[in-house]
Amino acid sequence: MAGVPRDKAPSGSAVLAGPLPERLLTVATRLFAEKGFEGTSVQEIVAAAGVTKGAMYHYFAAKDDLLYEIYHRLLMMQTSRLDRFAGGEGSAEDRLRAAAMDVIETSFLHLDELTVFFRSMHLLPQNKRKAVRAERRAYHERFRSVVEEGQRAGLFRADVPADIVVHFFFGTVHQLTTWYHSGGPLGPHTVSHYYVGLLLDGLRHTPA
Amino acid sequence: MAGVPRDKAPSGSAVLAGPLPERLLTVATRLFAEKGFEGTSVQEIVAAAGVTKGAMYHYFAAKDDLLYEIYHRLLMMQTSRLDRFAGGEGSAEDRLRAAAMDVIETSFLHLDELTVFFRSMHLLPQNKRKAVRAERRAYHERFRSVVEEGQRAGLFRADVPADIVVHFFFGTVHQLTTWYHSGGPLGPHTVSHYYVGLLLDGLRHTPA
Amino acid sequence: MAGVPRDKAPSGSAVLAGPLPERLLTVATRLFAEKGFEGTSVQEIVAAAGVTKGAMYHYFAAKDDLLYEIYHRLLMMQTSRLDRFAGGEGSAEDRLRAAAMDVIETSFLHLDELTVFFRSMHLLPQNKRKAVRAERRAYHERFRSVVEEGQRAGLFRADVPADIVVHFFFGTVHQLTTWYHSGGPLGPHTVSHYYVGLLLDGLRHTPA
Amino acid sequence: MAGVPRDKAPSGSAVLAGPLPERLLTVATRLFAEKGFEGTSVQEIVAAAGVTKGAMYHYFAAKDDLLYEIYHRLLMMQTSRLDRFAGGEGSAEDRLRAAAMDVIETSFLHLDELTVFFRSMHLLPQNKRKAVRAERRAYHERFRSVVEEGQRAGLFRADVPADIVVHFFFGTVHQLTTWYHSGGPLGPHTVSHYYVGLLLDGLRHTPA
């Protein structure tokens, strides 16, 4: 056992389906969520994916790139979904409600990605961090525009800046991962319902 | 090579007042917030505090301990403040409002600690993580009890579990650090005011 | 400070042939015997082998592993030799004499290993120490069985437990390293001859 | 708990009797035997003795000195006992037997010291190591002189150099610590008896 290289990939027991880049992202997401980005070695990732380091570096220039790609894909997906809901039919309130419900429910399906996102953004190198932030800001703006539309239409209170409303809402959505566990008493849909209720009722009411 | 000290602290540029443990915690908090726990080396901490590594390990058994102590002190302070507000005079709504305002305003004074908290909790070893979680849970329960009191008194809507309400509120408070920057257009008090408004109006309203 | 390699191997002066794991074991054995396990740094080992630390840790999970492997290889060799001699032809006395001679002469060829063995066994982590002890116990038992055979055949005195006889003999063999130096007046073969004489004559005689 | 110095001595639970230097040597011997010299920190020693580092450094200039003093005291005691037995009445055989019995039985009373001796001698600095070796050599010579006396008197075989005989015997005595455990089936006296028997019968007999 000693004197034998220690980082051969275990041949069986791995996720062996699908194209390699996706497989690597999938296992990396899980591992980063479990043990943190810095707590997960490249060796562990490639072992879990059933390949060797060389293979990974063939597709990703650096470990950072895995992180960036996880963020990028998550944001792409959320952006496209938001566009669909925000640009749909109905009142600003209807559309905001639908979009908000969707964000939360989608978040429940991607808790690992969210966990990694808010824990490890600061570990990206400057240029990639800037790129991610730009994507996120665009997402935020799109959401805000619906809130503003509702305010102009007199549906929502106008005494709180739309910017604050969006931060208020996404803030709590992004913290879901710190308390929600899938084994608990409340299902994703229930939580989404409550959260959207608290948001929209807070929005609709005009304070004394 | 020999005889050349490798971790001498630079003589200027450091916080050189007060007892060493506090000094170390102060600089560690700032550095962890800036560059992350994993991105900050012990060497950088002790250099910023103007001492050597040995001095730090004289007081803290591990780098982890700095992290734990930051959390612990923050939670102690928040708990004692919450007790004061929640146990005060007035209706449940008055007390909730006062406590909520205080939490947010206090958070603005400790943004660095909050940043570190939610980014790096997972880096604590199990036993310390458990201890922190227990403290945080107690805090959560105390807050929840005020919400429940208000629900029983008919002041707050009762169709949303108090637990959810607390998660909803603290979630967004804890995310403050991801968007708020002290140079921005809105002051801490203003943001607190908006946030508490959104929360309490969402709570007071009874949906159709 | 940055950019200055800290553990580059000196290009000359090293054992540069053969597969790396063996090379590392060879130099480690010599260094451990010279300066002790704790007194030898990993840095010194890899420098003597002409590689960097990373290379060593590619093959050995820990410094301990070098130690374990040294023991393991020594015991494997001794066990296989003992099997050959103990299981050979001739009376129990003939076989014991042959085996004993061989043990001592072989020990002279591996004084460094023996030195390290008895000085540093206690530095192994529990699990590895257990493994070594098990191997050594098997070796002891094999030797003892020949002594017992001789006792049953009436060739050896039976008033001393075979276990004690084996401890008595191996004890002194294992201490060879504390006094024997290859430059001295007595050659390995001479010493072996004397030792085996003292043992077998002590065994054969029945005290009054 | 954090931010508090980590090496205060535990106030109770320690050996608190007798003069400090002796107390320190006693606990050091036990700890060195248990965990090795390098595996035992000065902090552990002083904590076990119920004092602080300063106190220890008041009596011993260095950690090495504890080791040296352990050796020195053991050798002083053994030398004085050997002088008594070797210089006593009776034939060379009688005196050798008595001295040998005494060495072994005394060794059983000082197993910890012996363990430390043979494991850690190499950790002493050169000058102290030389001093110990000189003391040990004198002891060896004294013992050898009795063997030679017996050889000249025709009591012992003369075909084995007395030097070898002494190494043979002390070798196995010094290895006692590697296999003897006080809980085992054989008491110290029994083992001493067997060992001395094997030695003297090996000595007395003249090989064919």
Added chain:
DNA sequence: TATGAATGAGTTTTCATTCAT
């Protein structure tokens, strides 16, 4: 495309010892 041996720069931690009080 893919391998895996080897690198090099860095990390946390340990600890004997000193010295002002």
Added chain:
DNA sequence: CATGAATGAAAACTCATTCAT
């Protein structure tokens, strides 16, 4: 006599990345 805060030097180990094959 004794304290204990602080030092300074080194140690074991990690790991993202490269490169000859």
